Each structure stands twice: as structure tokens, then as C-alpha cells.
Amino acid sequence: MANYRIFLYNTKTQAVFAEIPFSALTYSYVMDDAGSVTVEIPIGVPKVDGSPLAPDDLFPVGTGIAIQRDEELVWGGLLWTYRLNLTTRTIAISGQGYLSYYRYRHTGVNGVVYKQIEQTEMIRRFITSAANAIGTNTDGLTPTNMVRDRTWNKYEFKPLTEVIQDLADDVTGINPSTGLRGGGFFIYVDPYWVTEGAAVGNRIYNTPDRHPYDSGIELQQGVNCEFADIAVDGTALAAAVFAVGATDGTATLTPYASDTNPELIARIPQVNDILNETSIKQQSALQYKVRSALTYGKEPIILPTADTYPGLYSPLELRPGMRVGVTTDDGFLGLVAEDYVITEASVTVASDGSDRIALTLVQASLFRETED
Numbered sequence: 001m002a003n004y005r006i007f008l009y010n011t012k013t014q015a016v017f018a019e020i021p022f023s024a025l026t027y028s029y030v031m032d033d034a035g036s037v038t039v040e041i042p043i044g045v046p047k048v049d050g051s052p053l054a055p056d057d058l059f060p061v062g063t064g065i066a067i068q069r070d071e072e073l074v075w076g077g078l079l080w081t082y083r084l085n086l087t088t089r090t091i092a093i094s095g096q097g098y099l100s101y102y103r104y105r106h107t108g109v110n111g112v113v114y115k116q117i118e119q120t121e122m123i124r125r126f127i128t129s130a131a132n133a134i135g136t137n138t139d140g141l142t143p144t145n146m147v148r149d150r151t152w153n154k155y156e157f158k159p160l161t162e163v164i165q166d167l168a169d170d171v172t173g174i175n176p177s178t179g180l181r182g183g184g185f186f187i188y189v190d191p192y193w194v195t196e197g198a199a200v201g202n203r204i205y206n207t208p209d210r211h212p213y214d215s216g217i218e219l220q221q222g223v224n225c226e227f228a229d230i231a232v233d234g235t236a237l238a239a240a241v242f243a244v245g246a247t248d249g250t251a252t253l254t255p256y257a258s259d260t261n262p263e264l265i266a267r268i269p270q271v272n273d274i275l276n277e278t279s280i281k282q283q284s285a286l287q288y289k290v291r292s293a294l295t296y297g298k299e300p301i302i303l304p305t306a307d308t309y310p311g312l313y314s315p316l317e318l319r320p321g322m323r324v325g326v327t328t329d330d331g332f333l334g335l336v337a338e339d340y341v342i343t344e345a346s347v348t349v350a351s352d353g354s355d356r357i358a359l360t361l362v363q364a365s366l367f368r369e370t371e372d
Contacts, residue, residue: 007066008063009199020053024039035096058082060080079093112151113151118146123138123163144206168184215317238264241259241272261294271297326339
């Protein structure tokens with residue numbers, strides 16, 4: 001059983017104004033995205049100053065949510081909506097992780113041109129220049145030694161969340177220090193105590209590359225988890241991929257690249273994938289995108305969903321981007337000690353504080369194009 005505490009704070013001042021009791025709590029993490037939280041609390045919860053919680057204290061975007069599990073802050077984000085239940089006298093709060101804020105901040109009206117800029121430095125510049133924002137600390141951004149060219153046109157207003165996601169998933173490069181093809185990274189935005197119990201900050205950080213990293217955990221049916229459902233999905237199959245870029249306003253030709261998977265074409269009727277890469281202007285970068293899509297689309301995706309046994313793991317031990325072993329004992333697909341990567345983790349907390357983590361998993365082989 002874990003000891004859970006939930007804090008509400010002002011996102012502009014970082015000051016905690018309430019610790020709220022709860023009757024229901026779920027929260028989640030999503031690869032390169034915001035994740036979410038839902039928490040049910042009584043109406044009239046007292047704040048730190050003793051006064052009852054009021055509508056101004058639940059003002060969307062201005063109210064931050066931080067979740068502590070035992071001694072660790074494990075989730076943070078912004079309140080976006082809430083619903084009053086006048087029968088049960090409760091408030092159901094819904095929030096999303098800090099990256100959700102950057103869906104509402106954009107590239108500038110005059111456009112942005114970055115030439116040969118290291119990719120995490122681009123993110124740092126965007127976040128630093130976002131005035132009147134949520135105070136995201138960028139000290140955790142670690143250079144990957146991958147430089148990029150990016151152009152966002154005048155009036156394009158690209159959401160910064162999409163800018164960050166595109167850079168995180170961009171494996172179109174050569175690391176000059178190792179000579180290895182790769183690039184990209186996994187991105188996280190987490191809460192931290194500026195002053196414990198009194199002020200909450202948020203920090204963005206990245207992994208050094210987009211290679212799934214080992215959790216050290218082997219998931220096995222009937223031992224530490226249950227595999228209730230395994231989906232096999234062929235909707236992302238791609239036997240031919242066509243990528244279209246965008247001009248920078250001076251080029252006469254639109255950048256374009258394509259390629260096929262002859263082995264898949266020999267096995268099934270041809271299926272195409274079209275990539276519209278509106279921020280990429282180089283044909284070579286588009287060719288990497290094509291290669292990545294062909295790798296991803298070469299076989300059906302097997303998606304097991306695992307539910308860990310209560311209280312076994314902290315959610316920080318099983319985060320998106322981490323690698324786990326999978327043995328399902330399903331008697332059909334025959335998954336034994338297979339290498340999988342977590343793409344989503346959803347935590348449900350019972351009234352006694354015990355928690356279970358529902359994990360969405362995907363084959364680690366789909367990430368191997370970043371390891372060449």
C-alpha cells in the first residue's frame with residue numbers, strides 16, 4: 001500500500017494552496033505526450049489557510065495538480081475541466097500533464113527558421129521565449145549532438161507540443177561523435193519540489209537518444225501481472241511509403257522521397273503510407289522518415305495490455321520508453337521473454353492506497369531503426 005497525497009497549486013506563483021483528500025484517483029503517462037489525471041474530491045475541502053476551496057481555486061490552466069506517492073512526486077500537470085455532482089457532493093477534476101499547455105503556445109506570427117541547431121536547443125529556445133508561461137525549467141534538456149534544420153512559415157502557428165513531438169521522434173541523422181545513425185529522444189515533463197510541501201515547479205528533460213532503456217522488470221502472466229488483452233493491429237502496415245516535404249519559399253521543387261518493402265508486397269496486396277512533413281525541407285531527411293515508416297509498418301503490431309499486481313511497482317519504474325520482458329502464456333501467440341516497450345502507463349489507486357499499473361506495450365523491434 002502506498003501513501004498518496006495530492007496538492008493543488010497556483011501555476012504562475014508555484015505556491016501550494018491545498019492538499020486535497022480523494023475518493024477516486026487515476027493518472028497516466030503517454031509516450032511523448034501529456035498523460036492525464038482524474039480525481040474525485042468532496043465539495044468544500046479546506047485549503048492551507050483554512051478557508052473552503054472556491055471556484056477561483058479551480059480555475060483551468062491557473063491551477064496545477066501534483067501527485068506524491070510515498071516520498072516521490074510521480075505526476076504533475078494542469079487542471080483543465082471539472083464537474084460537480086450535487087447528489088454525492090463531490091467534484092470530479094480532470095487534468096493533463098504539463099505538455100498539454102504547449103498545445104496552446106505556437107511558433108511566432110513571423111515564422112521561425114533554425115539552421116544547423118542542436119535539436120534540444122530548439123526546444124529550449126521555444127520554451128524560454130514563451131512569455132507568461134507555466135515556468136518550465138529547461139535545465140534537464142541534455143544535448144544529443146544532433147543538429148537540425150527547421151522552418152515554420154509565417155502564420156503557420158505550429159503548436160509547440162507538436163514541435164517537441166516531431167523533434168523527439170526524428171531519427172534522421174548521424175551522431176558526429178559516434179558515427180551511428182539515429183537521433184531523437186524520449187521527452188518527459190515532471191513536477192519537482194521548489195520548496196517541499198509549499199511550492200511546485202516543472203522540469204522538461206530528455207533521454208540521450210530514442211533507444212528504449214531497460215526497466216529491469218520482466219512481466220509474466222500470473223507472477224507479477226495479468227495479461228487480459230492482446231491486440232494484433234495491421235492498420236499501420238506499409239508496403240510503400242511516400243513522403244512530401246515543404247519548400248522554404250525559395251525552392252522551385254517540393255522535397256519528396258519514397259521507397260517500398262518488396263518482401264511485404266510479395267506477401268500482401270500493396271498498402272501505402274503517405275507522410276506530409278510540413279516542417280522538413282531536405283530530401284535526405286525525408287528519406288530517413290520513409291525508412292523509419294517502412295520499418296514500423298513491416299509487420300502487424302502486437303499490443304499486449306498488462307495489469308500489474310497491486311502495490312508491486314512505483315509508476316516511475318515503468319515509464320513510456322522503458323523496455324520490459326513479456327511472457328504471456330497465452331497459448332496462441334507464444335510470447336515468451338519477448339522484448340517490449342511501454343508506450344502508455346495508467347495508474348489506478350484504490351481507497352486503501354494500493355495501486356495497479358495498466359501498461360500498453362509494443363514490440364521493441366519497431367524502435368530498432370534508431371540503433372543502426
